[in-house]
Every structure is written in C-alpha cells, then in structure tokens.
Amino acid sequence: MPVPEVVMYTTATCPFCVAAKNFLRQRGTGCREVRVDLDPAAREEMLARAKRSSVPQIFINGTHVGGFDDLVALDRAGGLAPLLESAP
Numbered sequence: 692m693p694v695p696e697v698v699m700y701t702t703a704t705c706p707f708c709v710a711a712k713n714f715l716r717q718r719g720t721g722c723r724e725v726r727v728d729l730d731p732a733a734r735e736e737m738l739a740r741a742k743r744s745s746v747p748q749i750f751i752n753g754t755h756v757g758g759f760d761d762l763v764a765l766d767r768a769g770g771l772a773p774l775l776e777s778a779p
Contacts (some may be wrong), residue, residue: 696779697722700737700748704728707759708747714762720775722749752779 697715699722701708715722727734727746741748741755749756751774756762765771 693777693779695720695775695777696750696752697775698725698750699723700725700727700733700741700746702726702728702746705746711747711749711759711762714759714766718766718771718775751775752777 697720699708699711699715701712701724703726712722712724725733725737727737737746737748738744740750741757743758745758747758749758749762754774756765756774762771765774
C-alpha cells in the first residue's frame with residue numbers, strides 16, 4: 692500500500708492544526724508539519740501554494756485539500772480515503 696505524502700502548514704497555537712493532525716492520525720496516516728510561525732519563507736511558500744493565509748493548509752500527494760473543515764468535508768464526501776490510498 693502506498694504511503695501518502697501529507698504536508699500540513701501549521702502554527703504552534705492553532706487548535707485546528709492539532710485537530711487536523713489527530714484526524715489524519717485516526718485515518719492511519721501522519722503528516723510532515725511545516726511551521727509557518729517559525730519560518731517566514733515557509734509562510735510565503737504556503738501562500739504561493741494555497742493562495743490562503745490561514746492555517747492549517749493541507750496537501751495530500753500534492754493536491755491542496757484546504758483547512759481542517761475542508762479535510763472533514765472531503766472525508767464525509769468519500770474523497771479522503773481514495774486520496775490517501777493513491778501513490779504520490
């Protein structure tokens with residue numbers, strides 16, 4: 692089974708970031724966390740990729756999922772599992 696590449700842009704004090712990490716863990720996967728509060732270049736990268744300034748911003752296998760609410764909505768719509776099961 693392929694391992695999905697999950698990248699999440701976060702900050703230390705974001706409760707939605709913690710919720711998203713826990714949600715993904717419950718789905719059997721982790722993520723590479725990119726802290727935008729510690730690295731201005733990472734924040735610029737997030738803005739360029741996501742076109743959004745809020746955190747978390749989640750990418751699965753290069754596909755922009757959005758934030759925590761978007762992640763949950765994708766799961767409820769049945770789109771998260773196929774994305775996590777696809778090869779990066």
